[in-house]
Amino acid sequence: MNESQVVVNQAIADLQREEGALLPILHEVQDRLGYVPKDSVPVIAKALSLSRAEVHGVVTFYHHFRQQPAGRRVVQVCRAEACQAVGADALVEHAKQSLGVDFHGTTEDGAVTLEAVFCLGNCACGPSIMIGDDLHGRVTPERFDALVKAARK
Numbered sequence: 001m002n003e004s005q006v007v008v009n010q011a012i013a014d015l016q017r018e019e020g021a022l023l024p025i026l027h028e029v030q031d032r033l034g035y036v037p038k039d040s041v042p043v044i045a046k047a048l049s050l051s052r053a054e055v056h057g058v059v060t061f062y063h064h065f066r067q068q069p070a071g072r073r074v075v076q077v078c079r080a081e082a083c084q085a086v087g088a089d090a091l092v093e094h095a096k097q098s099l100g101v102d103f104h105g106t107t108e109d110g111a112v113t114l115e116a117v118f119c120l121g122n123c124a125c126g127p128s129i130m131i132g133d134d135l136h137g138r139v140t141p142e143r144f145d146a147l148v149k150a151a152r153k
């Protein structure tokens with residue numbers, strides 16, 4: 001049994017008796033592995049007496065869940081209203097172009113994964129981004145490039 005199977009089985013054992021266990025299990029798996037492996041879908045479905053399609057549907061519906069491992073650094077760009085009002089859409093386009101990936105994509109060197117997020121609690125200082133656990137406000141395209149460059153080191 002590989003590490004991810006151990007994690008999935010443990011999450012199921014710990015949480016399957018909870019009401020609405022699917023989301024807690026998926027969160028636990030992603031928190032521990034960084035993503036929800038495709039081969040965990042039938043295992044979780046069987047444990048919860050759900051169809052594979054139901055579990056797959058939840059994994060793909062919520063942007064939070066990743067189906068591939070993330071890059072070494074995850075860059076989240078806020079797309080919520082307050083940040084949009086101060087230029088988040090332009091920053092998103094810049095981020096995609098600069099990194100050469102779409103949301104959920106990882107740069108070819110495996111260094112950076114780009115994700116959308118809906119509010120980082122930093123609304124007064126948008127556009128906001130998070131790199132790993134570090135929050136940054138008033139991010140211009142130039143500052144975005146500098147922050148990402150520093151995070152790659």
Ligand code: FES
Pocket residue numbers: 078079080081082083084118119120121122123124126128
């Ligand atoms: S709207 Fe972007 S941090 Fe709240």
